[in-house]
Amino acid sequence: MRLAMKEGLLRGAKASRRGPAISHLLFTDDCxxxxxxxxxxxxxxxGILNEYEKCSGQCVNFNKSxxxxxSNTSEEKKEKVSAILGVRSSTNLERYLGFPNVAGRPKKESFQHLKEKGYTRIEGWSTRLLSQDGKEVFIKSVL
Incomplete structure (x- = not known):
């Protein structure tokens, strides 16, 4: 990805006019x-994804992608790009990596939603199964 950007083959996204272009964000098993x-x-x-598959033996699951x-992309471009990549298009950013996308919600509502979800998950665990330290680690991982 970096090489393709350096050679001018790809353009990343910028969060601000003067900020760096971002081509990818990598997570444990997702990007x-x-x-x-x-x-x-x-x-x-x-082409980059095909090369990655050849080199690593890992392949992209386009059914899950x-x-x-x-919002200013034309429907014609959306259809062409989706067809080339073999990926379905969506306008709903409700969840990513199992977490709710809180960007569209007011901050107070977002925090309240996450707080409630955290309490719900914590309450599901029996207090007999975890030591005090285990509970602390669990709570921090949920939050």
Whole structure:
């Protein structure tokens, strides 16, 4: 991804005008890729993913993958890019990595939702199963 950006084949997303372009965010077994919604960009990205599969033996599960577009992307571009990548398009960012997407909610509502979810998960564990230290680690991991 970095090499493709360096060579001008891909364009990442910027959080601000002067900030760096972000092409990808990696997690334990998941990633988010950022790019331009164009046929060329989709072909380059598809090539990178195919090369990754050849080198690592790991492959992308396109059935579980979703592509999100900015609101100013035309329907024609959305359809072309989705078809090239073989990924379904969605406008709903409700959940990611098992966590609710709180970006669209007011801050107070977001915090309250997460707090309630945390209490619900903690209450589900029997107090007999965990030591005091175990409870603390569990609570911190949930939060």
């Amino acid at each position: 988010i890729l950022f790019g331009e919604a164009s046929s060329r960009g989709a072909m380059v990205l598809k 979703i592509i999100f577009f900015s």
